[in-house]
Each structure stands twice: as C-alpha cells, then as structure tokens.
Amino acid sequence: MQAMRTVVATALILLLVVFLGPMLFLGGPPEDPEEDPLPTATLPIDRTAITPGSDASRLVRVRMEDGTAATLTLADYLWRVVAAEMPASFEREALRAQAVTARTYTLYQMGIGTNPNHPEADMCTDIACCQAYLDPDQAAANWGDGASAYAAKITDAVSSTDGQAIFYEGALIDAVFFSSAAGRTLDAVEVWGGSVPYLTGVESPEGEEVPNYHTTVAVSLEDFRETFLAQYPQADLSGAPSGWFQSLRPTSSGGVNTVEVGGVVVKGSELRSLFGLRSAHFTVTAGAEGVTFSVTGYGHGVGMSQYGANAMARAGASWQEILEHYYTGVTIAPLEAG
DSSP, rough: HHHHHHHHHHHHHHHHHHHHHHHHTTTTSSGGGSSSOOOOOOOOTTOOOTTSSSSSGOOOOOOOOTSSSEEEEEHHHHHHHHHHHHHSSSSSHHHHHHHHHHHHHHHHHTTTTTTTTTTTTEESSOOOTTTOOOOHHHHHHGGGGGGHHHHHHHHHHHHHHHHHEEEETTEOOOEEESSSSSSOOOHHHHHHOOOOOOOOBBBBBTTTTTOOEEEEHHHHHEHHHHHHHHHHOOOOOOEEEEEEEEEEEOOTTTEEEEEETTTTEEEEEHHHHTTTTTTTTEEEEEEEEEEEEEESSSSSSSSSHHHHHHHHTTTTTOOOHHHHHHHHHOEEEEGOOO
C-alpha cells in the first residue's frame, strides 16, 4: 500500500513539472488573447505610405528651364509652384487657396491633352506658358533666415489640402489666377473673348498694401509709333498725339476693354502686351512729351487674385471661402469625388 502511494505521488510531481514548469520560467500563464496588444511595425525608411488619390500618388512630367524633363510627384511639384507663385509671408489660408488652385490648374491642363510648347512634358516652368517654379534650394536662398519657417508654411499649404480640387458641375475647372486686381476681377469674356460660367467678375479687397500697386510707363512718341505701327500698320498716327486715343470702352472693373488708337480698335490687353504694362487697368495721356500709361494692379484680372486672397485670409476667411468667392458656383472636393 505504501508503495502504491509513493508511485502516485511521484506521478503527480512529474505532471506538475511538465505542465507548470514552463509557466514558472516564462513568468506565469499567458494573458487572455483578446487583451493582447495589436502588433506594430514600421515601414522601411525608403518607403512612404500613400493614400489612394493623394498628391503623392500622382506623377507630373515637368520641362525644366534647361530643356530637360523631370518626373515629380504632384506633391513635390506643387511645393515648387506655390513657393514661386505666392510670397511665403502670406497668410496660411491664402497659401492653401493657392495650393488648391495650382493643383486644379495642373490637372486641368494635363487633362486637355499635349501642350505643343512642351510635348514631352505635362507642364513647364515658364510662367508665360504654365506656372512659375522654384527649386527648394533656390527658395531657401531667397528666404534667408526665414527659410525654415517659410518652407514649413509651403509644406503645410500643400499637405493640408492634399487631393483637394475645384469643380464646376463635376468637372475640374481652369483655375486661372493672377497677382492683384483694381478692386474687382474680370469676366473671362472681357479678356479672352469666351464666356466661362465660373470665371465671372467679383469684388476683390486688396489695395494700397500691394507692392507697385500703381505704376507708370512712359513711352516716347517715336517708340510708340514704331511699336504700334509694327503691329497695326493701318493706324494713322500722323496727327497730334492728344487725338490718337479715342472711344475708350471700359471693362466691368473700370479698366480698358477696347480703345481706338489712330483709328484702329484694339483691346486693352493688347496694349498691355505691346508696352509691357502690369495690367490692362490703365489710363493714358498723350502729348508732345510722349505717351504715359498709369496702371493699377498686376495680371490679366481673371480668376483668383493672390493679393485679394491674402486680404480675405487676413480678415478671417478660410481657403474654401476664398476659392468659392473668386470662382463662381464651384464646389471643392477630393479628386476621387470629382
């Protein structure tokens, strides 16, 4: 009987060693699986998480100033455009509005087909063709001591509006913009001859805070004749200069829509181009001393005014409110929803 008890006791000890021993060495029984922490991991340092439809998931082929073409993500391209197109000292909401207009403009241009000026690329760095462009190194050099803070503002403008664009009736708009207006933007039809429902004239609040808001261009009589007659040889500039300009028809903002020069009707925008005026919002005087243009504002005057956007932001407007003001009847939505 004693022997039987010894065998049973030994067996129990062995069972305890087999089943409980691992727990003793591993620090006790495992926790309830439902309470286990979720697994965590980090991406390799050369990988970036991309949200479907984000700027990082889209590529833009850009023709550089030296004629080469580079492929950038839309996010990187927009950083360079915003840094070039709008002063980094502007209000954050104005910079965000600029990022969304630049994104919309870029994708609109990419959607309408190959540009004959740069068939090998979607966009270029020539402001007369596409949008301005500033490399980060050059931007930092321009910004000096403020480079770090300004770079962060540009990064925020692009990233905080990631994937957001402007639509009219479900389609991307041609989100044109310019520097500063003379109190009011213009209808597209006044500048380019075609009516666009979302590009109608609206009030714009910028003013004397704009650098070079008022400028003067003086042209000698000889230079005016030579330049104008090269473009309009049928004009008669033989009389007194005071009679060269007649029948001025104003734009909705008070600028020059058309004016008769030497008997030839020309658009104010054409005179702007011929004589390097900052805008077509000007008055003109002519006399024995020459022709003088007194100009207000800068740019073609259609779409979003950049200085107007900054004035609105300073007054408390959001970037969405700025865009909905300057582009009539639009909606702002993620690109996937467009």
